[in-house]
Structures are given as C-alpha cells and as structure tokens.
Amino acid sequence: MKLHQSIMIVAASSAFFFSTIVFAQSAEERGLEIAKATDARDAGWGSMRAEMEMILENRAGKTSTRKIESRQLEVQGDGDKSMSLFKQPRDVAGTAMLTFTHGLDADDQWLYLPAIKRVKRISSKNRSGPFMGSEFAFEDLGSQEVEKYTYTFLREEACDTGMNCLVSERVPAYENSGYSRQITWIDKAEYRPIKIEFYDRKNSLLKTLSFIDYQEYEGYWRADQFRMENHINGKKTILNWKNYDFKADLKDSDFNKNALKRLL
Amino acid sequence: MFKPISNAISLLALLAVAPLIQAADYTLELGMEATHYPTQGSPLSENNGMSFSLTPSITHTFEDQNIYFTFTPFARWDQRDDMRTHADIRELKAIKVLDQWELEAGISKVFWGVAEANHLVDIINQTDYLEGLDGEDKLGQPMLRISRIFEQSTLSAFILPGFREREFLGLTSRFALPFPVEKATRFESDDEEKHLDYALRFSGYAGQMDYGLSWFIGTAREVSLRPSSPASNVFFPYYAQIEQVGLDVQYTQDAWLWKLEAVHQDSQESNHSAFVAGLEYSFYGLNDGAYDLGLIAEYNQDSRDNARAALLQNDVFVGARFGFNDAESSAVLAGMILDLDDDSRSFRVEGSRRVLGDAKLSIEAQAFSHVDPNNLTYGFRDNDFMQIELTWYF
Numbered sequence: 001m002k003l004h005q006s007i008m009i010v011a012a013s014s015a016f017f018f019s020t021i022v023f024a025q026s027a028e029e030r031g032l033e034i035a036k037a038t039d040a041r042d043a044g045w046g047s048m049r050a051e052m053e054m055i056l057e058n059r060a061g062k063t064s065t066r067k068i069e070s071r072q073l074e075v076q077g078d079g080d081k082s083m084s085l086f087k088q089p090r091d092v093a094g095t096a097m098l099t100f101t102h103g104l105d106a107d108d109q110w111l112y113l114p115a116i117k118r119v120k121r122i123s124s125k126n127r128s129g130p131f132m133g134s135e136f137a138f139e140d141l142g143s144q145e146v147e148k149y150t151y152t153f154l155r156e157e158a159c160d161t162g163m164n165c166l167v168s169e170r171v172p173a174y175e176n177s178g179y180s181r182q183i184t185w186i187d188k189a190e191y192r193p194i195k196i197e198f199y200d201r202k203n204s205l206l207k208t209l210s211f212i213d214y215q216e217y218e219g220y221w222r223a224d225q226f227r228m229e230n231h232i233n234g235k236k237t238i239l240n241w242k243n244y245d246f247k248a249d250l251k252d253s254d255f256n257k258n259a260l261k262r263l264l
Numbered sequence: 265m266f267k268p269i270s271n272a273i274s275l276l277a278l279l280a281v282a283p284l285i286q287a288a289d290y291t292l293e294l295g296m297e298a299t300h301y302p303t304q305g306s307p308l309s310e311n312n313g314m315s316f317s318l319t320p321s322i323t324h325t326f327e328d329q330n331i332y333f334t335f336t337p338f339a340r341w342d343q344r345d346d347m348r349t350h351a352d353i354r355e356l357k358a359i360k361v362l363d364q365w366e367l368e369a370g371i372s373k374v375f376w377g378v379a380e381a382n383h384l385v386d387i388i389n390q391t392d393y394l395e396g397l398d399g400e401d402k403l404g405q406p407m408l409r410i411s412r413i414f415e416q417s418t419l420s421a422f423i424l425p426g427f428r429e430r431e432f433l434g435l436t437s438r439f440a441l442p443f444p445v446e447k448a449t450r451f452e453s454d455d456e457e458k459h460l461d462y463a464l465r466f467s468g469y470a471g472q473m474d475y476g477l478s479w480f481i482g483t484a485r486e487v488s489l490r491p492s493s494p495a496s497n498v499f500f501p502y503y504a505q506i507e508q509v510g511l512d513v514q515y516t517q518d519a520w521l522w523k524l525e526a527v528h529q530d531s532q533e534s535n536h537s538a539f540v541a542g543l544e545y546s547f548y549g550l551n552d553g554a555y556d557l558g559l560i561a562e563y564n565q566d567s568r569d570n571a572r573a574a575l576l577q578n579d580v581f582v583g584a585r586f587g588f589n590d591a592e593s594s595a596v597l598a599g600m601i602l603d604l605d606d607d608s609r610s611f612r613v614e615g616s617r618r619v620l621g622d623a624k625l626s627i628e629a630q631a632f633s634h635v636d637p638n639n640l641t642y643g644f645r646d647n648d649f650m651q652i653e654l655t656w657y658f
Contacts, residue, residue: 253364
C-alpha cells in the first residue's frame with residue numbers, strides 16, 4: 001500500500017517534472033531561442049567589405065546586372081550600419097547609400113547623388129519596395145535583428161542540402177512590411193539560414209530565397225549566392241557575393257555623410 | 265576658356281599624378297541632345313538644334329595614404345550657338361582623410377541645401393546656365409577645404425581663390441538674353457576675379473533632423489547686369505561683394521520630408537532675405553506593386569519684392585514624381601511654378617529610363633503659359649520646348 005502510494009507519488013511528481021521540461025518551452029519560445037542562437041552564432045564579426053553582383057532575370061530569361069560594393073559595421077545594442085556604392089548600371093555609378101538600421105524603429109538613410117554632389121536624407125518607410133528593380137525588397141537586405149520578428153517553431157526536418165533544419169515561422173514586428181509571415185529553414189548544426197519563404201500581405205506564397213554555397217570566413221559563415229525566386233511574376237534575382245573581407249577593420253567614422261561622398 | 269589659377273592647379277595636379285594614371289578608374293559619358301521649339305523665336309534662332317557633350321572622369325584612391333583623387337573635365341558642342349559650345353574642369357581635386365579631418369585641394373563642386381526647385385543656400389559654385397535653365401549644372405570652383413568631422417556633424421572652412429563668371433548664351437540660342445552683354449565684366453572689389461572668398465559651414469543631423477548653417481563672404485555668384493550708359497541698350501556684368509548667412513533644415517518623418525532653406529544677404533547697395541519652405545510626401549507600393557508616387561510642394565519668398573529682381577519672389581512650386589521601380593529605373597517628374605503676384609506659370613515634365621543596357625534616355629518638355637509682361641521669364645514666353653537626350657555611359 002505504502003509502496004504503491006510512493007510509486008504513485010513518484011510517478012505523479014515525475015510526470016509533473018517532465019511536463020515542466022517539455023511544455024515549459026512553447027513553440028514561440030523555441031522559435032525565439034533559435035533566432036537568438038542564429039544571431040549569437042554570427043555575432044562579433046565587427047566589420048566587413050564585400051562585392052555584390054546582382055543579376056535580374058525576367059520570365060523570358062533576359063538578364064541585367066548590377067554591381068554594388070558593400071561595407072558593413074556591426075553595432076552592439078542597435079542595428080548595423082552599412083554603406084553601399086553602386087558601380088553598375090553605369091548611369092548610376094557613384095551613387096551611394098548610407099543606412100543606420102534601428103531594429104523596430106525607422107532606419108536613418110541617406111542617398112548620395114554624384115552628378116550634383118548632393119546628399120539627401122530619404123524616407124526609410126519604403127521597406128517593402130523593390131531594391132533597384134530586383135525581386136529583393138529593401139527589408140530583405142536589411143540588418144536582421146532578433147526583435148524585428150515574432151517567432152514560432154514549427155518542426156525539425158531534413159533540408160534539401162542533406163542537413164537537418166529547424167523550421168520556424170516569423171512574423172514581422174516592424175511597420176510597413178510587405179509580408180504577413182515568413183518560414184525560415186535554419187541549419188541545425190551551424191545555425192545558418194538555408195531558405196526563407198515569403199508570404200505576401202494576402203498570405204499567399206510570394207517568393208523563396210535560397211542561400212547557396214556557404215563558406216567560412218574568419219569563423220563566420222557567409223553564402224556565396226542568394227537566389228530569390230518570385231512565384232507570382234516568374235522573375236528571379238541572383239546575388240553573387242565576392243571578395244568577402246572581414247579584416248577590413250572599418251571604424252564608426254568610416255560610416256558618415258562625408259565618407260559617402262568620397263567612396264568611388 | 266579657363267582662368268589662369270585653374271590652369272596652374274590643373275597642371276600641378278596632372279604632373280603629380282601622371283605616373284599613377286595607369287592604376288586609375290576611368291569612366292566616360294557621351295550625351296546627344298535634340299531640342300525642338302514649336303513656336304518661332306527671334307529671327308536669329310532656329311526651331312531645332314542638336315548638341316553633344318563629353319564627360320570623361322578619372323578617379324583613383326591611394327589606399328595607403330587615404331587620398332582620393334578625381335579629374336572630371338567636361339565639354340559641349342552645340343550646333344547653333346558658339347557660346348553654348350564650351351568646356352570646363354568640373355573637378356580636379358585630391359581629398360586627404362586623416363581620422364577626424366578631411367583636407368581638399370583643387371577644383372571641386374559642393375552642394376548645400378534641401379529644397380528641390382530652388383537652391384538658395386548653395387553658393388560655392390557658379391551655375392552653368394549654358395547647360396540648362398534648371399540651375400543643377402555647376403562650374404568647377406578652385407578651393408581649399410578643411411573639415412573637422414564629429415560623430416553627427418561636420419565643420420568645414422573654405423578658401424575660394426579664382427572667381428568663376430557666369431556665362432551667357434549667344435543670340436542664336438532661344439534662351440539668350442534679349443540684349444547684348446559686354447565682355448568687360450566689372451567687380452566691386454579691386455581684386456576683381458582674384459578676390460579671395462571664404463565660407464564656413466556647420467552641418468549634421470540629430471535624430472530625424474538634418475541641418476546646415478552656412479556663412480559666405482566674397483564675390484556674389486549672382487550677376488547684376490547694368491547698362492553701359494544711362495540710355496544704353498548694351499549691358500555689362502557686375503559682381504558685388506556680399507556676405508550671406510544661410511540655414512537649411514530637413515525633418516524626415518515616416519513618408520514625410522519637411523524642408524526649409526533661408527538666406528540673408530548683405531552688400532554695399534542692398535540687403536535682402538529669402539526662403540523656400542516645402543514638403544514632400546511619398547506613397548509607396550501603389551497598385552499593390554512597386555510603383556511610388558512622391559508629391560512635392562514648395563513656397564518661395566524673396567524680400568526683393570520687385571518681380572524683376574528675383575525670379576522666385578512669391579512663387580509656388582508643385583510637382584509629382586512617379587517611380588516605376590522597374591529594371592530600367594523608369595521615372596517621371598512633372599512640376600509647375602506659379603507666380604502668386606502675377607499669375608505667370610511654367611510647366612515642366614521630365615522622364616527617363618535605362619535603354620540598351622548602359623545608356624539612358626531622357627525626355628524633357630517645358631511650357632510657359634500666361635506670362636506677365638513684368639515677369640522675368642517674359643522674354644522666354646515663346647520658348648516652349650521638347651528635348652530628347654540619349655546618354656551613353658562607358
């Protein structure tokens with residue numbers, strides 16, 4: 001009797017114990033945990049330079065190319081700073097953009113127009129607009145801060161690449177997003193984004209972004225290619241990243257309106 | 265064509281960089297422009313004209329020394345007007361960057377301000393009106409600049425040797441002045457075009473606010489045309505000595521841009537103030553897609569109440585910018601300037617898109633309507649025009 005009772009108590013308490021482990025972490029908490037782990041795994045890179053080639057491809061397979069030089073500075077406790085210099089198409093060569101991202105708040109953004117030597121502060125409300133006529137929206141290329149989304153863990157599954165992926169849904173917490181939600185596939189071993197599906201405001205699948213050919217630079221993983229496919233209009237945009245440089249040692253003073261004017 | 269001081273600076277800079285020219289980046293812009301005026305103008309002028317422009321550019325960064333070098337000459341050939349056929353050194357400059365400091369020497373271009381239709385505080389460079397009426401093209405200005413860069417602001421001091429005179433279109437041009445202008449320019453200063461001008465500017469941002477405070481002392485960029493003798497029909501250009509303070513502010517909030525530019529100018533003979541205040545609002549993602557529409561409204565006021573003293577003395581500019589955000593970067597800008605005193609108005613439409621890979625096609629049309637005889641633009645009332653420009657970029 002006594003034994004039976006004590007077994008009951010042990011069983012009940014261990015059931016209670018296990019339930020606290022299994023159920024204490026909701027899908028939301030697990031989603032957030034993965035996002036934080038992804039962010040932490042990539043923290044500490046400091047600054048970097050890279051060249052980006054952007055190939056726009058329409059439904060008929062006709063392509064046009066853009067070339068951009070990118071500099072980025074990691075900012076602790078706020079969004080990153082970035083400076084982009086356009087090299088191609090040639091009619092916009094020398095045009096440059098300075099962005100101070102701020103997580104949920106509006107970014108600060110300046111555009112330099114080289115023909116008239118003018119630096120213009122521009123509205124950053126246009127998060128959902130296309131970047132240089134491509135299938136990437138401004139928000140797809142911006143600094144990915146944890147607080148910009150709310151997360152729900154969905155499942156663990158094998159990715160196309162043979163890795164195990166953690167699949168989560170994330171919903172933009174910032175204003176003026178063009179998306180109702182996104183589904184992200186994160187490689188479980190290295191916490192690298194492998195694929196993102198974007199659902200438009202009407203909740204239909206709009207685009208798929210794939211991260212291809214990861215390389216490790218100074219301990220940080222970067223994909224050599226981003227491939228964005230638009231399922232509605234059939235267009236594609238491919239970003240080829242070249243000459244990643246994590247030793248550029250850029251300083252905060254390299255990211256200001258004066259620097260924008262002399263990038264070249 | 266060039267002033268001796270510019271020549272000297274060009275030569276020195278060229279000698280200094282000649283051995284490094286192999287490593288530099290080159291670009292070339294080739295422009296072809298055709299203009300049509302539907303209405304008959306003066307007997308000298310024609311209704312159609314062609315013009316070609318050439319803008320090569322060499323840039324090089326000396327990474328180790330943090331020196332940035334730029335050389336951008338410019339040349340235009342005009343079929344109808346020898347005066348519009350002209351050349352200039354837009355830039356021939358070196359910038360040295362030292363942590364919190366920037367030093368610049370050479371011929372350069374500087375832009376100050378925030379407004380779209382009127383550039384009041386922008387004073388460093390002379391406007392190249394041979395290029396167009398919109399005042400966006402500038403002549404290269406010899407300068408020495410030193411800037412101290414703070415976290416969110418910059419303080420710059422300029423020494424400006426070598427004044428650039430305004431150039432006037434010849435009588436075969438439709439936008440020529442309706443009277444002859446003598447070559448014999450006169451200056452208030454005995455140093456004439458060698459007068460040293462100085463300027464200071466403090467600019468920066470705080471949150472959503474971008475601001476600039478500027479001060480200039482020296483030869484006016486604005487020309488005053490004076491009759492050679494009291495009854496003469498021939499005029500000579502005169503440049504006064506002026507002191508100007510300026511303020512420009514832009515507040516960027518969501519899709520709104522609020523803008524203000526104000527200046528006060530003192531000279532021996534007069535003083536005046538002017539401002540332009542305006543806003544810009546953008547609608548993004550129109551039609552559930554990529555289109556943008558920006559609406560612009562600006563009000564201009566100049567204390568020189570006389571309609572002949574200032575073009576934008578009590579005028580409103582309203583405009584709309586439509587961006588297609590397509591792979592060809594197609595865009596259209598349409599605007600109107602309305603003089604609230606005499607109801608004179610002019611309309612302008614500009615459109616552009618990328619063509620043939622690395623070329624750009626621009627179309628521009630301007631129309632004058634209901635021009636009051638006392639308005640400064642009265643002489644241009646029959647000069648409605650359409651222009652097509654094709655620019656190749658290499």
